[in-house]
Amino acid sequence: MTAIMEMRGISKSFPGVKALRDVNLTVQAGEIHAICGENGAGKSTLMKVLSGVYPHGSYEGEIIYQGAERRFATISDSEHLGIIIIHQELALVPLLSIAENIFLGNEPARMGVIDWGAAFKRTRELLAKVGLNESPNALITNLGVGKQQLVEIAKALAKKVKLLILDEPTASLNESDSDALLDLLLEFKSQGIASILISHKLNELAKVADSITVLRDGTTVETIDCHTEKISEGRIIKSMVGREMSERYPHREPAIGQKLFEIRDWRVEHPLHAGREVIKGVDLHVNRGEILGIAGLMGSGRTELAMSIFGRAYGRNVTGQALMAGREIDLTTIQRAVAAGIAYVTEDRKSLGLILNEDIKHNVTLANLPAIAWRGVIDERREATVAAQYRAKLNIRSSSILQKTLNLSGGNQQKVVLSKWLFAQPQVLILDEPTRGIDVGAKYEIYSIINELAASGKGVIVISSEMPELLGICDRLYVMNEGAFVDEMPASEASQEKIMASIMRQHGTLQ
Amino acid sequence: MKHEVIKGQTGTDGGSGFWKSNLRDYGLLGSLLVIMGFFEFLTGGVLLAPVNITNLVLQNSYIVVMALGMLLIIVGGNIDLSVGSIVGFVGAIAATMMVDYKIPWVPVVGLSLVLGGLIGAAQGYFVAFARIPSFIVTLGGMLIFRGLTGNILLGQFVGPFPKDFQSISSGFIPDVLSAPLSDLFGNSFLFGPGFRWTSMLIGVAGAALLIFTSARRWRSEKAHTMETEPFALFVGKNAVFALLIVGLSYLLASYRGLPNVLIIMGVLILLYMFVTTRMTIGRRIYALGGNRMAAQLSGIRTERLIFLTFVNMGVLAGLAGLIVAARLNSATPSAGNSFELDVIAACFIGGASASGGVGKVMGVVIGAFVMGVMNNGMSILGIGIYWQYVVKGFVLLAAVYVDVYQKKTG
Numbered sequence: 014m015t016a017i018m019e020m021r022g023i024s025k026s027f028p029g030v031k032a033l034r035d036v037n038l039t040v041q042a043g044e045i046h047a048i049c050g051e052n053g054a055g056k057s058t059l060m061k062v063l064s065g066v067y068p069h070g071s072y073e074g075e076i077i078y079q080g081a082e083r084r085f086a087t088i089s090d091s092e093h094l095g096i097i098i099i100h101q102e103l104a105l106v107p108l109l110s111i112a113e114n115i116f117l118g119n120e121p122a123r124m125g126v127i128d129w130g131a132a133f134k135r136t137r138e139l140l141a142k143v144g145l146n147e148s149p150n151a152l153i154t155n156l157g158v159g160k161q162q163l164v165e166i167a168k169a170l171a172k173k174v175k176l177l178i179l180d181e182p183t184a185s186l187n188e189s190d191s192d193a194l195l196d197l198l199l200e201f202k203s204q205g206i207a208s209i210l211i212s213h214k215l216n217e218l219a220k221v222a223d224s225i226t227v228l229r230d231g232t233t234v235e236t237i238d239c240h241t242e243k244i245s246e247g248r249i250i251k252s253m254v255g256r257e258m259s260e261r262y263p264h265r266e267p268a269i270g271q272k273l274f275e276i277r278d279w280r281v282e283h284p285l286h287a288g289r290e291v292i293k294g295v296d297l298h299v300n301r302g303e304i305l306g307i308a309g310l311m312g313s314g315r316t317e318l319a320m321s322i323f324g325r326a327y328g329r330n331v332t333g334q335a336l337m338a339g340r341e342i343d344l345t346t347i348q349r350a351v352a353a354g355i356a357y358v359t360e361d362r363k364s365l366g367l368i369l370n371e372d373i374k375h376n377v378t379l380a381n382l383p384a385i386a387w388r389g390v391i392d393e394r395r396e397a398t399v400a401a402q403y404r405a406k407l408n409i410r411s412s413s414i415l416q417k418t419l420n421l422s423g424g425n426q427q428k429v430v431l432s433k434w435l436f437a438q439p440q441v442l443i444l445d446e447p448t449r450g451i452d453v454g455a456k457y458e459i460y461s462i463i464n465e466l467a468a469s470g471k472g473v474i475v476i477s478s479e480m481p482e483l484l485g486i487c488d489r490l491y492v493m494n495e496g497a498f499v500d501e502m503p504a505s506e507a508s509q510e511k512i513m514a515s516i517m518r519q520h521g522t523l524q
Numbered sequence: 525m526k527h528e529v530i531k532g533q534t535g536t537d538g539g540s541g542f543w544k545s546n547l548r549d550y551g552l553l554g555s556l557l558v559i560m561g562f563f564e565f566l567t568g569g570v571l572l573a574p575v576n577i578t579n580l581v582l583q584n585s586y587i588v589v590m591a592l593g594m595l596l597i598i599v600g601g602n603i604d605l606s607v608g609s610i611v612g613f614v615g616a617i618a619a620t621m622m623v624d625y626k627i628p629w630v631p632v633v634g635l636s637l638v639l640g641g642l643i644g645a646a647q648g649y650f651v652a653f654a655r656i657p658s659f660i661v662t663l664g665g666m667l668i669f670r671g672l673t674g675n676i677l678l679g680q681f682v683g684p685f686p687k688d689f690q691s692i693s694s695g696f697i698p699d700v701l702s703a704p705l706s707d708l709f710g711n712s713f714l715f716g717p718g719f720r721w722t723s724m725l726i727g728v729a730g731a732a733l734l735i736f737t738s739a740r741r742w743r744s745e746k747a748h749t750m751e752t753e754p755f756a757l758f759v760g761k762n763a764v765f766a767l768l769i770v771g772l773s774y775l776l777a778s779y780r781g782l783p784n785v786l787i788i789m790g791v792l793i794l795l796y797m798f799v800t801t802r803m804t805i806g807r808r809i810y811a812l813g814g815n816r817m818a819a820q821l822s823g824i825r826t827e828r829l830i831f832l833t834f835v836n837m838g839v840l841a842g843l844a845g846l847i848v849a850a851r852l853n854s855a856t857p858s859a860g861n862s863f864e865l866d867v868i869a870a871c872f873i874g875g876a877s878a879s880g881g882v883g884k885v886m887g888v889v890i891g892a893f894v895m896g897v898m899n900n901g902m903s904i905l906g907i908g909i910y911w912q913y914v915v916k917g918f919v920l921l922a923a924v925y926v927d928v929y930q931k932k933t934g
Contacts, residue, residue, distance in 0.1 A: 367815065367818055368881070390804075393802070433822065
């Protein structure tokens with residue numbers, strides 16, 4: 014095999030930080046090359062160097078692509094040569110159609126007049142290639158995240174891609190969409206398109222990767238050839254974190270108490286389509302000291318349920334009863350839900366959880382300002398003390414409590430959001446995808462925090478798309494599908510197959 | 525950028541870090557001093573003459589007063605284009621009440637502030653609860669209140685006003701010390717009737733208070749291991765501020781003393797500094813502007829908060845309307861014309877961000893004076909009003925450009 018792309022001795026510095034140190038990466042023609050590493054290991058930076066986001070001259074080292082040294086000054090330089098990067102945050106315009114997005118900046122046009130016939134025809138071909146059955150006219154905003162991801166890939170194909178770079182493409186996809194995406198990568202491979210896949214999900218790597226390069230703290234640790242060496246999760250994790258991870262989930266002795274929080278016959282209508290029920294009569298309870306999991310596919314209504322409980326932050330015509338320790342509580346506004354002892358840690362920490370422009374201190378105290386203030390005047394010393402306590406307790410890695418949350422890694426941002434809600438002193442915490450997009454080490458820390466919360470007698474509800482995670486940390490599981498709970502089981506009796514079976518069973522009766 | 529902090533790095537690079545993160549504040553103050561020096565030189569010393577300094581304060585007071593309210597609006601993620609028209613409208617109503625209906629000035633002041641607040645509430649309702657973009661709501665308000673002002677005044681000037689009302693703008697604080705001091709020390713310039721010792725001493729006391737409070741704050745921050753500015757910078761900054769205050773009060777004292785309106789302005793600046801930095805409501809406004817959804821999900825009543833920023837803006841615009849009317853000693857149909865532009869420019873020059881969540885009181889005060897000194901300096905030089913617009917436009921653009929550029933390079 015020959016190398017299609019080789020990065021030699023790449024180093025890149027930001028003010029005060031050396032993000033990459035002498036990194037080497039060789040991608041063979043027509044292979045799927047995975048890159049692993051904890052958050053902050055330098056994966057994204059390396060890809061930005063490769064794709065020309067950081068222009069030649071801003072880094073050291075050289076890039077050999079298709080046999081010649083390349084000096085990309087902009088992204089379009091690398092795109093011309095078929096290097097296409099698909100970022101974690103999708104770069105689609107929500108109110109334009111699929112066809113318009115696919116050909117954005119690359120429109121088939123003569124003298125500036127777009128040939129829509131050609132564009133639509135080509136779009137249909139591309140959509141067929143990625144297996145997406147949608148009209149080229151459909152607006153992006155009406156598609157789910159999984160389908161949007163496919164549009165991104167179709168867009169890459171339109172640019173005659175030779176080296177496709179995917180930055181955590183499955184982070185926000187459910188299992189079936191993830192599988193479809195990985196199959197697509199294998200299909201491309203058979204057509205000779207090489208891919209670089211950045212991923213945290215080790216089972217994906219086992220499925221598709223030909224070789225794996227592990228980065229740690231901005232340096233290359235090793236490149237593993239998956240054909241000569243059998244890879245295991247333990248092997249890769251050890252290489253990533255530089256230590257053995259004997260347990261992915263911290264040990265815990267559950268001490269489950271009385272019933273703490275309960276909702277009965279909870280019904281929610283879609284915020285825009287009146288009369289369309291999104292949550293269809295859910296009964297849920299959580300006990301003191303219990304970690305309760307809600308499993309289900311993306312779009313099954315888990316987040317909608319959680320947000321409607323949290324002060325009707327989602328939906329309209331919310332009906333149903335809510336009880337805390339046997340007494341009925343009022344959850345009609347977010348303020349009342351917080352006062353009743355409920356906290357909701359969002360799945361989307363960047364746009365719903367943090368004030369990114371503000372420092373750790375201001376974010377931690379935001380949900381409970383009265384606790385650090387007297388008659389509306391903030392006691393700054395008390396605030397600093399509180400923030401410093403949580404920074405130490407949750408091990409938020411940062412220069413100080415005055416660091417802007419924008420500059421923190423995903424795991425540390427998540428800890429700040431958790432701190433904010435811990436400081437609000439809730440009885441019940443609803444954690445929506447608490448470990449999405451964060452690395453193995455930080456995940457372990459988040460699990461430990463969840464365990465401590467349960468041990469202190471709080472009720473913890475965890476929503477997650479990663480079933481192993483739910484099985485690993487929860488005491489009891491609800492399975493949700495299409496706005497209703499379809500099954501309930503103790504985690505000790507649950508398995509991924511059993512959960513999927515509950516979901517499929519219901520699908521079966523519907524179809 | 526994920527990699528800006530690699531874990532384990534506990535870079536308390538102390539001095540340089542602080543210097544960098546506060547560069548903008550010092551830069552802004554530096555620019556004001558440079559602009560003042562520039563015009564002082566070009567006008568041959570007229571700019572800093574006591575009489576002109578007094579004028580500068582009088583001309584800028586209403587811009588500063590409104591910029592305080594506008595800062596909260598902009599930090600909250602909105603804009604208010606109607607303030608100039610509210611100045612005209614409130615001035616016209618106040619004038620009608622005093623001149624045509626002979627209502628005493630004290631209740632008129634109260635009613636005018638309430639009127640300003642009601643106008644703000646009406647606009648705030650549409651922005652906060654009906655969710656119409658503030659640009660549109662206040663563009664409407666701008667037209668409506670300018671039109672109503674014209675209809676009330678019918679092209680007439682309404683005035684004059686009672687002496688006491690005029691003194692809001694044109695009065696100076698009474699001098700009780702100069703006469704006895706003059707008796708004691710004889711009749712030199714410093715101790716003659718021309719030098720207002722009360723004003724001078726208030727200025728000195730203000731400077732002392734500034735040094736005392738910031739020293740206390742600095743010590744307590746140091747003791748609690750919070751990030752503080754390096755000692756030399758701290759001393760230097762406070763020395764410059766104290767000297768400015770003492771120098772300013774010396775200049776004012778050698779003319780007619782501290783203007784009443786300067787006292788109003790000073791009290792408001794301190795109040796809004798306190799509200800924005802120390803009070804929960806201030807903190808919540810910044811959170812709202814920084815990320816509205818996150819603030820809402822943290823239990824902050826964002827609609828009510830936006831509404832309140834508009835009520836507050838209305839009251840301050842009403843106050844500015846009274847100050848302008850008192851200064852002109854009449855209400856005119858064109859009073860307050862295009863003030864909104866100066867006010868908004870002051871906020872953006874002062875470092876507020878158009879996308880919300882960012883901006884400091886001291887910044888917009890300095891921003892307002894940058895605009896004020898340029899207006900005043902160019903007028904003294906006899907530069908035509910249209911060229912003044914051109915220059916101010918470029919300065920606004922340059923200030924924001926520097927801001928954006930700094931952010932990009934980190």
